Amino acid sequence: MASPLSPDRLIAILRAEGVKISEYPGWRTRERDDETGKPFGPVHMILNHHTASRNSRDIVARDGVAGLPGPLAHIHLAKDGIATLCSAGRTNHAGLMAKNAYNSFLNEASTHPAPSKASGTVDGNDVAYGIETENLGDNKDPYTRAQYDAWVRINTAICREYDWSEQSCGCHKETSVEGKVDPRGPVEGYGTRGRFDYTPKQFRADVAERLKHPASWSPPTSAPAPKPKPPTTEERLTALEKRVTALEKRS
């Protein structure tokens, strides 16, 4: 039974995975369960978003937006890679998910169909952890290295805890029946990789790679240094000559 994690457990698994965290004041008891009468869980997937705004921490963690009360995610992920814990209960992030898309994440299928409203809908806020990553979403604003690295760590920590595969990590644009486009945009880099565009497929591949390692693992950030070349005969002779000269001076 995939019960939602307690606040303490959520903190513990994120710390173990090397995520730098911040606790938003009041986050442990701020949720939408009581207000809606719909308890959060059982949980079956993670849904990733971009905020489409700057300085979005208060909005996501507490304030919400017109017509959509906060909290708007379980975790807000800032540009500096700090993950702010916003809620351990029900949050307003997912909206309605297309049933065909949701089922593909629930069953951890290797591919995920385009969301079709005709297949029916599921209330995503019942079943999904939500991560809101700060980015303008204009396809120009980059996700920083620290941010992307933390994003992979957060998703992996939750998958590891529930024994899920990377195929439980979805993106809002993969489930939305309202034409959401998040997340999208350039990423500064990850591991040994330079700039690339965010794609759900690459993101899941990065989570899959991380899941093969212990939680304490960090991806290598540069190619291993090339082996030093052995000295040439000429270099060896020069070194020898210097030693001989030094010995001669001493005697």
Ligand SMILES: [Zn+2]
């Ligand atoms: Zn979204």
